Amino acid sequence: MVDLGSGDWLDANRAQWDERVPLHVASEFYDQSALRAGHGALYPIEERELADYFPEGLEGKRILHLQCHFGADSLVLAQRGATVVGIDFSKPAVVQARALATEVGLADRARFVNANIYDARHTLPEPESFDIVYTTWGTIGWLPDVAEWARIVEWYLKPGGRLYFADGHPAAWTLDGGENELPTLQYAYETDGVADVIEDDQDYAVEDAGLTNTRTYEWPHPLSETVTALLATGSAWTSSTSTTRFRGRCSARSSPRTIGCSGGRIPNGCRSRSVWD
Numbered sequence: 001m002v003d004l005g006s007g008d009w010l011d012a013n014r015a016q017w018d019e020r021v022p023l024h025v026a027s028e029f030y031d032q033s034a035l036r037a038g039h040g041a042l043y044p045i046e047e048r049e050l051a052d053y054f055p056e057g058l059e060g061k062r063i064l065h066l067q068c069h070f071g072a073d074s075l076v077l078a079q080r081g082a083t084v085v086g087i088d089f090s091k092p093a094v095v096q097a098r099a100l101a102t103e104v105g106l107a108d109r110a111r112f113v114n115a116n117i118y119d120a121r122h123t124l125p126e127p128e129s130f131d132i133v134y135t136t137w138g139t140i141g142w143l144p145d146v147a148e149w150a151r152i153v154e155w156y157l158k159p160g161g162r163l164y165f166a167d168g169h170p171a172a173w174t175l176d177g178g179e180n181e182l183p184t185l186q187y188a189y190e191t192d193g194v195a196d197v198i199e200d201d202q203d204y205a206v207e208d209a210g211l212t213n214t215r216t217y218e219w220p221h222p223l224s225e226t227v228t229a230l231l232a233t234g235s236a237w238t239s240s241t242s243t244t245r246f247r248g249r250c251s252a253r254s255s256p257r258t259i260g261c262s263g264g265r266i267p268n269g270c271r272s273r274s275v276w277d
């Protein structure tokens, strides 16, 4: 049983994310020019789905963005008229998110909180107060306990609120391969809840990153585990509308290039870019 509030997993993962923040902020991968120009955009798949699920638009919605990184997507949502609270356990990420919010004139509508997801209810004690919980691309794979994550999501949602969750299909995690090789099936789909401890000095967004914090703890979660965890949170998820409340993406977001980028197991987050859907 992993201690969700402390431990090597949390320290190691946080250290690596802290190190990644300035690299990502400066990267082409996380290009912020459109955001800075006032018209940031999400991936087309998110744009499409958000338009489908919220045809009335995001104006006036209160959104909780879990694992918001340095706030770029949170601020896109705020540019659409939402009021957003972003949570991330990386202090440099949150500091950068706040600075970016001020720079783009959205500090009144975008607030950023520095917390481990599992401590969020203490740091941000605002139950049943969000219309949308939003979390995308490389999130739950960093979390040991998806059942607890689902309970936290449900705790924050207003009655009738919705989770928007987009990520790569966990089946992509079973694949691996070297640079310029076709990936092959190399890992089990079902897991035993024990972390994969990965040593890798590379980053999905920046070439030859040469990270010094190389160790991470990651948990591939089969789709069934995530769906079951969400269904188990109560009637809101088990009603006939549950499929519209929870739309887990089934698109594996990995390309041969990103799969081969580390020569090791697909880094969690790699699967978020270059689409296969």
Ligand SMILES: C[S@@+](CC[C@H](N)C(=O)[O-])C[C@H]1O[C@@H](n2cnc3c(N)ncnc32)[C@H](O)[C@@H]1O
Pocket: 013, 017, 067, 068, 069, 070, 072, 073, 087, 088, 089, 090, 093, 115, 116, 117, 118, 135, 136, 137, 138, 139, 142, 143, 268, 269
């Ligand atoms: C791949 S990024 C999310 C991507 C983000 N949606 C984006 O595209 O910018 C994963 C984020 O999860 C955060 N994170 C990882 N484990 C966390 C935890 N236990 N609590 C809070 N944040 C965590 C990291 O700091 C990082 O910002």
